[in-house]
Amino acid sequence: MTSEQQKLPAAMQLRRRDARILARRLETQCVHAGEHQDPIPARPSTTPIHLATTFTYPHTRELDDVLASRTPGYVYARYASPTTNALEQALATLENADAALACSSGMAAVHLAIVGSQVRAGDAVLCAADIYGTTYALVNSLLPRLGLQPIIADFTHLDEVEDILRTRRPRLVIFEALTNPLLKVIDAPAVVELAHRYAARAIIDSTFTTPMTLLPMNFGADFVVHSLTKFLAGHGDVLAGAVLCRAPDFEQMYITSYQLGCNLDPHAAYLALRGLKTFPLRFERQCANAMELARFLESHPGVSRVYYPGLPSHPGHALAGRLFRSGLFGAVLSFEIKDGSAQKAFALMERLRIIQPATTLGDVQSTILYPAHSSHAALTEEELAKVGISRALVRLSAGIEHVEDLKEDLDQALRSL
């Protein structure tokens, strides 16, 4: 007998039909045949995509124990689901948090973090002026309708932040440690300390900083939020977010998450988990590329100003050097086109051949965007001016391509203007 023939019976056995289902009618077989297989001892080396929305147990008592939270287990996918849970465990590990709740998008995570932080009608919420555009819109339009009072401040001025905390007593503070699109560096540990001094809780959206650059849980942030859509998943093929919290806050956050129903789909969780495996490699290259592009653009005749905290010319450079993990100043930079306008910015974006004009960041591919019309389109002309976003400004997210190809691409497009 060849070894192939010897293997046949086992391979055949794996494909055996279930006698209980064989005895049924076609319609019943269509539903049940192949399902409920006995587990085989081999464990898959990576997490499978578990799409089941519900889970069964051999004894009703076991199901009842899980339902009553006496034992951990899966019951219904809005409460917990294995693939999504694998991602949540990975994220909590990286961020040094007790738990993560994976959400259907970064904005779902922002929403969950706010609602699950236990603010209530009548409370004030202090939000950074140059926070992500949709978060800004959420804070200013949805929160007032829920009876929460938004207060907007420039978080680069700690005295202004403290003044508001002391006089208006917001219950919640929400900000990013590295802002978009001007890459202002916020003294996040100092803000968290101030918030706690005045009995406020702090949410940090760490999408731009990522766990490679900053670990907000380590300096006391109450909640960390991510858009996994960006660097952590990194391939431009999945929309996802997460809230990270500590054990005492978990129950409220968890209840809020299944009441909102903002949990992440297992397909998306699989893609995010897969992306996460190569995140450090991608991010290091992206940061190195961003640094080199920032230097290149700073000396380019077609560019009047570059915003990148890795450059000594950036006002947040020293602070970034102190707060961020060594050499990782992020992968996003912005620059102003000389004598720029919306028209010139659009022409630049159209003439680029490798760098893609796209409303996202953090992908393996380099992308470019016009903030005044995309990420910050929700802001009025006055608000844009206040934050410092000019009509000449474009934002670049460095990908993992060879940096010389990116430089050549920018050079040819800038020279054609």
Ligand SMILES: *Cc1c(COP(=O)(O)O)cnc(C)c1O
């Ligand atoms: C993209 C982004 C969000 C929103 O994330 P989505 O996944 O698009 O919902 C929130 N905060 C920051 C800083 C972002 O860049």
